[in-house]
Amino acid sequence: MEERLRLIGETRYHNLHPFHDMLHGGRLTKGQVQAWAINRYYYQSSIPLKDAIIVSRFTDRLIRVEWRHRIEDHDGAPESEGGIERWLQLTDGLGISRDYVESTQGILPATRFAVDAYVHFVRDRSPLEAIASSLTELFAPQLHEQRISGMLEHYDFIRPEIMTYFKRRLSQAPRDAAFALDYVKRNARTPEERALVCDALLFKTQVLWVQLDALYHAYVSGFPPPGAFRPQVEA
Numbered sequence: 001m002e003e004r005l006r007l008i009g010e011t012r013y014h015n016l017h018p019f020h021d022m023l024h025g026g027r028l029t030k031g032q033v034q035a036w037a038i039n040r041y042y043y044q045s046s047i048p049l050k051d052a053i054i055v056s057r058f059t060d061r062l063i064r065v066e067w068r069h070r071i072e073d074h075d076g077a078p079e080s081e082g083g084i085e086r087w088l089q090l091t092d093g094l095g096i097s098r099d100y101v102e103s104t105q106g107i108l109p110a111t112r113f114a115v116d117a118y119v120h121f122v123r124d125r126s127p128l129e130a131i132a133s134s135l136t137e138l139f140a141p142q143l144h145e146q147r148i149s150g151m152l153e154h155y156d157f158i159r160p161e162i163m164t165y166f167k168r169r170l171s172q173a174p175r176d177a178a179f180a181l182d183y184v185k186r187n188a189r190t191p192e193e194r195a196l197v198c199d200a201l202l203f204k205t206q207v208l209w210v211q212l213d214a215l216y217h218a219y220v221s222g223f224p225p226p227g228a229f230r231p232q233v234e235a
């Protein structure tokens, strides 16, 4: 099963999407990077809702204890900032108002539908599939490394401080992915359960991929849907 999961990552993870090639290779305008960050905020801010649902689905206290730090990683705590605040530092650095980002008014409909589908998936499917759907994080650190170095190298509007979100994920994601992988290996006992685990990961790669398809269509091909964020024309 682990081999199958890793093959799904190698062939379907969104590091392979052409929008990411453009983002990391310095081939987007500042307006297109702003569009990516505004849309991605919706994903970030929904992750703790998704994780709270996962916590609510386990009667096993030890799993709840293990999983709940993910909510704090994103939401923060009274004395410490979390990932959502760090994401807003990124959008601040890109010159977009927090009110506008947090309102999620300008996001693409496809972003909302895809992210909501992820939240609903962990609510509606088995707890095993809910955990398996987080396994894309196995493949995230390499992508984050690429993003940090690529964006710093290629864009004069990206300063090191605003990439803190990704630097922090470099240590958080491997720990989280290792727990989830160990959990599915121990708990998917039948061929049917192992197939469900692989299908959950496949589903999640589609949640991520379709968000970049929508960004590409709107901001590279140039067909933003009505009501979506419109970058200001750059001089």
Ligand SMILES: O=C(O)c1cc(C(=O)O)c2c(n1)C(=O)C(=O)c1cc(C(=O)O)[nH]c1-2
Pocket: 047, 083, 133, 134, 135, 136, 137, 139, 140, 143, 144, 169, 208
């Ligand atoms: O930048 C990315 O490509 C990327 C991908 C993923 C992922 O693979 O789901 C996550 C993140 N970032 C991320 O920052 C994050 O906090 C996160 C949580 C989860 C999850 O499913 O619980 N995925 C991801």
